[in-house]
Amino acid sequence: MNGKAATRGEAHLSTRTRLERGRTALGPALELVHTGRAPTRAVLTAELGVTRATAGAVAAELEALGLISVDAKPSAAAGSQGRPSHRLSVAGAGPVALAAQVHADGFRAALVGLGGRIVATAPGCETIDADPAQVLGSVIEAGAQLLRETGRRCVGAGLAVPSAVAEPEGTALNPLHLAWPAGAQVREIFADCVRDAGIEGPAFTGNDVNLAALAEHRHGAGRGARDLLCVATGHRGVGGALVLDGRLHTGSSGLALEVGHLTVNPEGRPCYCGSRGCLDVETDPLAFLAAVGVEPSPEGLLVQARRLVAEEHADPAVRTAIEALIDRLGLGLAGLVNILNPDRIILGGLHRALLEADPERLRAVVADRSLWGRSGGVPILACTLDHNSLVGAAELAWQPVLDDPLGALG
Known part of the structure; x- marks a missing residue:
């Protein structure tokens, strides 16, 4: 009798242990x-x-x-043995995160499911108001409309902004390419807009390139990298991010990897930071258009620059501009390789287009100028996700669910 009771107790303990382990997993x-x-x-x-x-x-x-x-x-693969x-x-029809991005040429809202899948998007205006609350209210309303149209459950909201975001305050310290005031309380404003729109879940804010790197590491060109360096130029300016062992390296207060302010042309253009010839003003779309000698068009700086690189490659002025920007970008990347020793570099925005236009030139500049580049080379790849900053903003909102699915949704 006692033996049977002990056996039942062990079985019960085993079941309970499996349940606890399962919930932890x-x-x-x-x-x-x-x-x-x-x-x-x-x-x-x-x-x-x-x-x-x-x-x-x-x-x-x-x-x-x-x-x-x-x-x-599941169906078995041809020639395989045993039950698959x-x-x-x-x-496919699960919950979504509301993602928002603000940049110099407008804003965009999206619904993003697990797996980094963009379910729906809503592009916004082309003129960004100087009042952050006005802009963020508009982008949240666009997102709320997407939620109404799709009927999806929302787990939270994330915002990508073209500025370093100081922690723990959540302030945009240097929105250089927006008319927003330095130190704008973007996280607080964004959270207020989310709450006022009746959207459930927490709200998060981060730098757009940081979030692009996070998304690419989880779902794109950075998958499998241990020390991933991402450098990208969007509509204006240049940003960088570093993912170490699967986590963003943001420094002591969220301000690490301001790579846009590396000097790559000492006699170059004045930079908004007070220096001269920084990556930020020497390798972004505006610098490219200036090097080609064309005026910005209504289609947007990034779209226009990408189109010129892709479609006008044979034009001597375009070709000269491509080579000049590649050389400056390569110089900056070489310095970062010497300091950070990443095992992979991914490039986004116009930098992705420059890499695709002449990959050998860029890789040669980095190898020639960097100690570790000469010793074996660092893979330099193009970002692969469309709207990776939006996907990264959604990753912020998904993180509490990834940490504790039952606690977040149960």
Whole structure:
């Protein structure tokens, strides 16, 4: 009798232990599916280091929360033997995060699901008001309209801005290419707008290039990199970001990697920071258009510059401008390689277009000017995600769910 009771107690303890382990594993499991690293239950089991039964329970719990889909009867690949493992994917009709981005040429709102999938977008105006509250109120209204139209549950909101965002205050210290005042309380204003619109969930704010790097590391060209350097130029200016062991390196107060203010042309243009010849004013779309000798058009600086690089490559003036900007960009990247020793570099915005126009020239400049470049080379790749800053803003809103799915949604 006592032996049977002990056996029942052990079985009960085992079940309870499996349940506790399963709940602890919910967040890590969701992140594995979210980033595409666990396409099957077998892979999930191995990655989590749990039993098949526990992995199955975890997958079932995430499916019940509406976060993932489990295909229990996937078709087997031709020539394979045995029963294929259950396939896991993010839920196509699951919750979304509201993502917002503000830049010099306008704003955009989007709904982004797990897996970095953009569900819907709403481009905004081309003129950015000098009042942050006015702009952020408009972009949140555009996002709220998308939520009404789709009927999706919202887990939270994230905002990408073209400025360093100081922590923990959430202030935009230097929105140089917007008419916003330095030190604008963007996180507080954004959170107020989200609350006033009746949108559920927390609100977050970050620098646009930081968020682009986060998105690319999880879903794009940066996947698998341990020390990832991202340098990008959007509509105006240049930004940089570093992802170390899967986490953004933002420094002691959120202000790390202001790479736009590396000097690459000492006799170059005056920079907004007070220096001269910085990457920020020597390799952005406005600098490219000036080097070509054309005036900005209504289509927007980034769109116009990309079009010229792609379609007018044979024009001598365009070709000369491409080479000049590549040389300046390469000089800046070489300095960053010497300091940071990344295992991969990804380029976005106009820099992506410059890389694609003449990859050998850019890689040669970096290799020639950097100690580590000469010793083996650092892969330099183009960013692959459309609207990666928006996807990164959504990642901020998704993070509490990835940390604790039951706590955030249960």
